[in-house]
Amino acid sequence: MGVERSLTELYGDDPERADALAFGRRGALKGAALAAMGAALGSTIPFAARMPAGLLPAALAQAGEVPKLRMDGKATLILLGERPLVAETPEAMLDDDVTPTDKFFIRNNGAIPERFAGDPKSWRLRIDGEVNTPLDLTLGELQSRFEAVTLRLQMECGGNGRAAFTPETRGNQWGNGAISNGEWTGVRLRDVVRAAGPKDTARFTGHFGADPHLSGDTSRQAISRGMPVAKAMEDTTVLAWNLNGEPLPLVHGFPLRLITPGWPGSLSQKWLNRITLRATPHDGPGMGGTSYRVPVRPIVPGSTNDGKEFVDIASMPVRGLLTNLAHGSRLPAGTRRLDLRGHAWAGDLTVRAVHVSADFGASWTEMRVAEAPNRHAWQRWTGSLELPSDGYFELWTRATDSQGRMQPHQAANWNPQGYAANAMARTAILVG
Structure with a gap:
């Protein structure tokens, strides 16, 4: 039988x-x-x-009990991996306009280094390569020589949404919570690069940090990515030492890190100690092949590919989240009106619209979208929906960017490492 x-x-x-x-x-x-x-x-x-x-x-679609992170100074995040340490923020923890530090997601590629034992102001950063005047600066010199700025900036893992790909891809199976919007204090990278006198040949950057490789081999970088100089020179690309008004926690890059908002979080190097300017794209770990790259033309889902016809991910795709109702919420019988709110963002672009559906996408209700307080900060959206009765509902959240591109129903442009999936969010609720 x-x-x-x-x-x-x-x-x-x-x-x-x-x-x-x-x-x-x-x-x-x-x-x-x-x-x-x-x-x-x-x-x-x-x-x-x-x-x-x-x-x-x-x-x-939920499978079994979700492992939880237990770590001093952090909220109860979803544990995706211990070596390296990777943890996701549940969507309902992303309701604050400024993400509290304890609710920040965690993504590492190597081990977490020992905390710098000296005076943080003595931490050194080198700027070299295609520059006329290489710089070797302490953190204290960065703070005294250059104008400090405080900005709200989004940071999102390139693999956010990866779990939506079918068939499953390599990498941590992120839901939608590999995103945070912190208040970062530091100096603009462009001011420091200009002080080094970039040559005409300086077209790309390469970033280096103090995080040890998981193998323990001190000659190997855990990750070392780079970007076009044009992105490095934007006024929201920051060398940060404070998060939400306090020194960076060790797990988030103390004492100095790079923040490259709107692009994959792997470009926001933690424990930063060197930036080199290059004439050609950087070739460190995390560059080339299929690493942080997506197909120019669609490939067969599940197929193998060497990435020769892939391109580096630049601006991350549009995404919206419902944050004031948790997935799996049970509401009182007779609830007929839902007051909703959440956040939306679109990489280098802005969010034009957010719509929510309670009837499996048959109809959509437009929400109100606020302006961002500064470029590369996420945007708050609010609105309400009417329900016809008690029962099981799914609230589908779909954002549209300033160029008219909206989130798809399913993750698109399948790639072997599962990057840039931005399927619309589905939040299940039970009324009664």
């Missing part, structure tokens, strides 16, 4: 067969499947008739 499997197990093992069993030819859930799905969710599904064929409810 065969073993009866749940819809969740069936979708995981054989999605085509799951569709055939659960959905009729016209895409409507069959009666038995609808009853089974409602039982699994613990409620009726008021908009079941509008559910797209083959869609597994977001509430059923």
